[in-house]
Amino acid sequence: MTTLATRPTTSEQPALRTPPKKTSQRAALVVALVLGACFAALPVVWMLSSSFKTNPEIFEFPPRLVTPGFSFDAYTTILTDPTKLRFFLNSYVIALSVTALSLIVAVHAAYAFSRYEFWGKKTINVIVVSVQAVPPITLLIPYFGLVVALKLYNTYQGLILTYMVFTLPYAIIMMTGYFNTLPKELDEAVKVDGAGPLTALWRILMPISVPGLVSVGVYTFMICWNEFLFALTLTRTEDMRTVPIGIQLLMGQHSYEWNEMMAMSILGCIPVLILFLFFQRYFIGGMTAGAVKI
Template sequence: MTTMTKRNRNRLLMKVGVILGLVAGAMFAGFPILWMLSSSFKSNGEIFEFPPRLVTEDFSFGAYLSILTDPTKVRFFVNSYVVAIAVTLLTLFVAIMAAYAFSRFEFRGKRIINVVIVSVQAVPPITLLIPYFGLVVVLGLYNTYPGLILTYMVFTLPYAIIMMTGYFNTLPRELDEAVRMDGAGSMTALWKVLVPIAVPGIVSVGIYTFMIAWNEYLFALTLTKTEDMRTVPIGIQLLMGQHSYQWNEIMAMSILGSVPVLILFLFFQRYFMGGLASGSVKS
């Protein structure tokens, strides 16, 4: 057997091994989701049948109807949408303004502020739980939308500023200079020229921010106390009763809670991947 033939065979075996590994990884990651989807259409008793069945004989939308017709459970989704959308929009606005300043201007304390931003991103959120709880209570924001929104922004802003700064750094400064030569100011250059070009970066940061706010559990549990302020992750936990769990409703609510993020990623996947790649480049 020639050396070239051995190389081709080894290359083919390597490709087959990689493909098999990827397929095995995809099955390992996807099976729990498939089982969750299947269980959401079963009765609570059928979930515990042995041997277990992936395809149910008594297909039913009962769990979904129970959730979507219950005002308390629907309120969980409303709260999550209000908080996640508000956090996303406010984070993007502040991040765009801050990133433009860091990318285009030199000012005193710039390096120190950058270090502070990175440091906040590195702090484990759980270590800030008690201090933020005390602060929110003192400010009268406990069990309110502003309390959750402002707290979430503390954790979404550092990443958003870092990513948007990296993205703006990839855009040529000649664009700003051309706008100024036409007699316009910095804000015009930002909102009329740079922001439209930076849509991939903005979309990627927006999706990431929405995911953080939508899936957050710890602070949503600590900073709210009434059911009318609970979000979807807390709503799923509340379905776990003292003596029994409504597993089919838990699975159904988990599926419904995954839909917004899945839709965002499917529709904006091209922008998301392009924005992450560009934002990670430092110039």
């Protein structure tokens, strides 16, 4: 009498193996990502290395990351120079002011676009999107004339208002998309309790819109912090220059202070790097949640 073969237990079953083709594809992907990361990081590593060198050592051949002249002289020169420190102060004041004002205006505008139907809504949406499509350089001369006519040339107010023109459309579009993902029943529940729309906005929607606010805030801060063209055109004196202009001013007529330029570039990267390190999770969530039609 034949006996039925017993089925092997789970522990006795052979382990599933990844097909060789998929393994090679994953390996190739990992190698490509590592090469891409090295290619992207190399300029930053070289910039950091150059900031600790003397100017002749930067151009020596063969190049070396660490040289005998390693020193913090470039950083000391920048951090002890009141004029160069003023560049950083100006950038912080302008970038933080534009970020705060853009968020305040964008939140209220986005709430109106998301929750209400009113005359001219589609037209205003088209205008907001159209502003994003206009190259900023084409508006340089008109804005220069307007800022001078309003007597805002070489002032914080002139730069802040100019930057808001370019940051507000994006902020409104992103916040509108984010509010569209939130159920309108939240607003209706607040109205049942006798509260108004502003209460619903600030007490209910704002606390759960942190990812959207962070993504818009980080993007706005980056735009203002890195902007060069309008900061150069709409300011005249050194006490109103920002960090990008300060780096450019280190390019003298007869010599370039390369190590100081690299050091100031590193110091200029730190604020944006800190923002990404602390708010990366919210930034990615806000960008993806707001990527819907308004």
